[in-house]
Amino acid sequence: MEASQEGMANNSSGSAMATNPHLLQMEEDVLYHFGLSTKKNNLQAMFGEVKFVCTGGSSARMEVFAKFMLEELHMHLPAGMALCNICSTDRYAMYKVGPVLVVSHGMGMPSISIMLHEVIKLLEYAQCKDLTFFRIGTCGGLGLKPGSVVVTETAVDYKFEPVFELQALGKIISTPTNLNKDLAQDLLSCSDQSDEFDIVVGNTMCTNDFYEGQGRLDGAFCDYTEQDKMNYLHELYNVGIRNIEMESLCFASMMNRAGIKAGVVCVTILDRLKGDQVVTPKEELRRWEERPQTVVARYIKGTFEKKLK
Numbered sequence: 001m002e003a004s005q006e007g008m009a010n011n012s013s014g015s016a017m018a019t020n021p022h023l024l025q026m027e028e029d030v031l032y033h034f035g036l037s038t039k040k041n042n043l044q045a046m047f048g049e050v051k052f053v054c055t056g057g058s059s060a061r062m063e064v065f066a067k068f069m070l071e072e073l074h075m076h077l078p079a080g081m082a083l084c085n086i087c088s089t090d091r092y093a094m095y096k097v098g099p100v101l102v103v104s105h106g107m108g109m110p111s112i113s114i115m116l117h118e119v120i121k122l123l124e125y126a127q128c129k130d131l132t133f134f135r136i137g138t139c140g141g142l143g144l145k146p147g148s149v150v151v152t153e154t155a156v157d158y159k160f161e162p163v164f165e166l167q168a169l170g171k172i173i174s175t176p177t178n179l180n181k182d183l184a185q186d187l188l189s190c191s192d193q194s195d196e197f198d199i200v201v202g203n204t205m206c207t208n209d210f211y212e213g214q215g216r217l218d219g220a221f222c223d224y225t226e227q228d229k230m231n232y233l234h235e236l237y238n239v240g241i242r243n244i245e246m247e248s249l250c251f252a253s254m255m256n257r258a259g260i261k262a263g264v265v266c267v268t269i270l271d272r273l274k275g276d277q278v279v280t281p282k283e284e285l286r287r288w289e290e291r292p293q294t295v296v297a298r299y300i301k302g303t304f305e306k307k308l309k
């Protein structure tokens with residue numbers, strides 16, 4: 001399919017998700033980091049049924065999640081077949097499980113931005129409608145028991161502002177970074193009495209760095225005192241920030257630009273009011289990483305099964 005040939009898909013408000021008018025003039029669009037193209041792949045046949053996109057940093061974690069979704073949606077691969085990575089590059093990994101597209105985003109905003117540009121265009125070319133996106137990840141918590149799950153209400157920057165500032169042609173393009181409040185509440189209500197973890201809705205601070213950007217004392221460089229760090233972290237807590245990570249701001253901004261409903265669900269792997277180093281054993285971290293996946297899988301299952309009835 002040529003980029004210019006087919007009509008643009010719709011988001012929930014009926015308008016195009018990828019609003020770039022130049023796309024309509026292109027004979028072919030090469031989605032370089034996925035190794036897909038509008039000319040070489042029939043994107044509508046491959047992705048037309050997608051309703052949910054789930055993304056997280058690590059490609060291995062996304063493969064685990066895709067296998068989990070396969071079980072949760074009671075889908076079976078033909079005998080002898082394995083789930084395969086759709087990307088022919090090693091930049092990202094992508095799996096499709098029925099209506100669920102699972103794709104890794106790497107670490108930080110530049111990496112998630114590239115993935116989102118390409119996945120939004122991909123789903124536009126595939127003429128997908130009424131999509132919901134989720135970021136399922138890890139984060140540092142503030143005043144929460146490690147292993148707790150935070151559903152983001154609004155993503156904020158280092159000044160606690162709910163905006164993402166993109167630099168383009170020497171200027172700044174600012175976009176809001178609020179997320180869908182109803183979806184956040186629906187995700188919260190996907191918790192179960194039997195869950196061995198707490199789940200809260202709170203604001204999320206997104207940074208460009210894991211060490212100094214998040215006020216850690218254990219990076220290679222540090223020009224502030226422990227008192228400065230604690231004052232800053234307490235200030236975050238007092239304005240309703242419950243976790244810190246590195247992608248939500250760009251994710252929320254791009255979802256708002258595309259008009260796509262989106263949620264961010266992350267597990268806290270430490271309490272930043274108590275320390276900087278991640279010392280939890282690997283096996284326990286793997287179990288904690290499944291918690292946001294469980295919550296989002298319950299939401300998808302509930303929504304998908306309702307639609308099938």
Ligand SMILES: O=P(O)(O)O[C@@H]1C[C@H](O)[C@@H](CO)O1
Nearest residue numbers: 057058107108137138245246
């Ligand atoms: O969702 P993940 O766990 O990949 O993302 C967080 C934010 C950073 O990319 C990374 C730092 O360890 O973890």
Ligand SMILES: O=c1cc[nH]c(=O)[nH]1
Nearest residue numbers: 138139140244245246
């Ligand atoms: O402290 C943390 C933990 C995970 N991811 C982050 O960005 N920060």
